Amino acid sequence: MKTGKGAEWAKLFRIVTLVFSISIFTYWFIKKSTIGIIKDSVALQLINKLPQTIDFYVITLDEPTKGAFDTKHIGKIRPEYYRTEYLKMDNSNEYWVVGYLGKKNLVYFSQHSVPNKNIDQIIEVQNYINQSVKLSNRAKKQVEAYNYENTKLGVWVTLDFLLLFLNLVLLLRKKKIN
Known part of the structure; x- marks a missing residue:
């Protein structure tokens, strides 16, 4: 046409x-x-006291009876620095903190309960600890699934942006007159 x-x-x-x-x-x-500031959320301040940069994730158990998880990537925290994350704890009273050194080396796992949702949480990571091997294996699978979904989403967004760019260029290009 x-x-x-x-x-x-x-x-x-x-x-x-x-x-x-x-x-x-x-x-x-x-x-x-x-920034993910959520109304009626619990602020989690995570302080890295370890000598290396650790990549942290937070896993919130949305509904403990159903086993639904909400995974968030807090980011890589350098030594003597902190990061603040806001957790929506409407259907939960527990979260896990998972720390990686490198891509696959899980070096920190801790399980935390939130008895009072009006008090913000401060966690200082001072040593390499794995509180529960069974739960840390579940957390590792959750983090892998989270990273896989983010990679898949990144591929789709890149392809969509490529299609948008191509359509925009083809729509705006000037036709050559021979």
């Missing part, structure tokens, strides 16, 4: 699709980029 009514409708459809896609991705990017 290079000429006629079909070409005009196709171009209009591409423009509407591009505007809709760009607005959806803008909303998604802003939503993912904002």
Whole structure:
């Protein structure tokens, strides 16, 4: 469809699709980029006192009876630094802190209960500890599943951005006159 009514409708459809896609991705990017301060949440301050940079994850047990987990990546925390994360603890009163040295080397696992949801939590990681081998294996599987889902999402977002870019370039390019 290079000429006629079909070409005009196709171009209009591409423009509407591009505007809709760009607005959806803008909303998604802003939503993912904002700080996760949640109303009625528990603030967790994690302080790394170990001599190496540790990559920390927090796993919240959403509904302990059903076994649903919510995994968050806190990030790599350097020695003598801290990170604050906000946990939504509506359906839970327990969370796990998992620390990795490198990609696969689990060096820290601790299980914490939240008896009072009005008091913020402060955890100082001072030694390499694994409080429960059974629970740390479950946590390791949760972190692997979380990383796999994030990798899969990253591939899809990259491919979608590539398609958006190609459509935008093809729509805006000037036609050569021979």
